[in-house]
Amino acid sequence: MEIPGWRGAWTMPVLVFGMNSVASFAAMPLSTAPRGDFHARGRNGTMITWMQRANARFLSLRVNPANALLLYSLAPVPFC
DSSP: OTTTTOOSGGGHHHHHHHHTHHHHHHHHHHHHTHHHHOEEEOTTSOEEEHHHHHHHHHHTTTOOHHHHHHHHHHTTTTTO
16 A cells, blocks of 8 residues: 555555554454353353354344354454
Protein backbone atom coordinates (compact mmCIF):
# COMPACT_ATOMS: atom_id res chain seq x y z
CA MET A 1 0.00 0.00 0.00
CA GLU A 2 2.86 2.34 0.68
CA ILE A 3 4.68 1.68 -2.59
CA PRO A 4 1.78 2.65 -4.91
CA GLY A 5 0.99 5.58 -2.59
CA TRP A 6 -2.51 4.43 -1.69
CA ARG A 7 -3.53 6.47 1.32
CA GLY A 8 -6.89 7.18 2.79
CA ALA A 9 -9.16 6.39 5.67
CA TRP A 10 -9.83 2.91 4.28
CA THR A 11 -6.13 1.99 4.41
CA MET A 12 -5.57 2.99 8.04
CA PRO A 13 -6.61 -0.35 9.68
CA VAL A 14 -4.33 -2.30 7.35
CA LEU A 15 -1.41 0.07 7.92
CA VAL A 16 -1.80 0.01 11.71
CA PHE A 17 -2.00 -3.78 11.73
CA GLY A 18 1.11 -3.96 9.54
CA MET A 19 3.08 -1.53 11.69
CA ASN A 20 2.24 -3.47 14.84
CA SER A 21 2.57 -6.96 13.39
CA VAL A 22 4.97 -8.23 16.07
CA ALA A 23 2.64 -7.05 18.83
CA SER A 24 -0.30 -8.69 17.05
CA PHE A 25 1.69 -11.89 16.62
CA ALA A 26 2.44 -11.95 20.36
CA ALA A 27 -1.12 -11.05 21.40
CA MET A 28 -2.88 -13.65 19.25
CA PRO A 29 -2.14 -16.65 21.55
CA LEU A 30 -3.28 -14.61 24.54
CA SER A 31 -6.63 -13.97 22.90
CA THR A 32 -7.18 -17.51 21.62
CA ALA A 33 -5.86 -19.68 24.47
CA PRO A 34 -8.72 -19.04 26.93
CA ARG A 35 -11.29 -20.26 24.43
CA GLY A 36 -10.31 -23.88 25.09
CA ASP A 37 -9.65 -23.53 28.82
CA PHE A 38 -12.72 -21.66 30.10
CA HIS A 39 -16.14 -23.24 30.28
CA ALA A 40 -19.71 -22.04 29.92
CA ARG A 41 -23.11 -23.65 30.24
CA GLY A 42 -24.65 -25.06 27.09
CA ARG A 43 -28.32 -24.88 26.21
CA ASN A 44 -29.08 -28.18 27.89
CA GLY A 45 -27.11 -27.26 31.04
CA THR A 46 -23.93 -29.19 30.25
CA MET A 47 -20.53 -27.58 30.53
CA ILE A 48 -18.91 -26.71 27.19
CA THR A 49 -15.74 -24.80 26.31
CA TRP A 50 -15.86 -21.22 25.08
CA MET A 51 -14.65 -22.52 21.73
CA GLN A 52 -17.67 -24.81 21.42
CA ARG A 53 -19.97 -21.99 22.50
CA ALA A 54 -18.51 -19.59 19.96
CA ASN A 55 -18.80 -22.18 17.19
CA ALA A 56 -22.45 -22.73 18.13
CA ARG A 57 -23.05 -18.97 17.99
CA PHE A 58 -21.49 -18.66 14.56
CA LEU A 59 -23.44 -21.67 13.30
CA SER A 60 -26.64 -20.07 14.59
CA LEU A 61 -26.06 -17.27 12.07
CA ARG A 62 -27.18 -19.80 9.47
CA VAL A 63 -23.86 -19.97 7.66
CA ASN A 64 -22.27 -23.18 6.48
CA PRO A 65 -19.70 -24.78 8.81
CA ALA A 66 -16.71 -23.64 6.73
CA ASN A 67 -17.78 -19.99 6.98
CA ALA A 68 -18.52 -20.41 10.70
CA LEU A 69 -14.98 -21.65 11.19
CA LEU A 70 -13.64 -18.70 9.20
CA LEU A 71 -15.60 -16.26 11.39
CA TYR A 72 -14.36 -18.04 14.51
CA SER A 73 -10.76 -17.74 13.29
CA LEU A 74 -11.06 -14.05 12.38
CA ALA A 75 -12.86 -13.01 15.58
CA PRO A 76 -9.67 -12.29 17.62
CA VAL A 77 -8.07 -10.17 14.86
CA PRO A 78 -9.80 -6.87 15.84
CA PHE A 79 -8.72 -7.45 19.45
CA CYS A 80 -5.09 -7.87 18.44
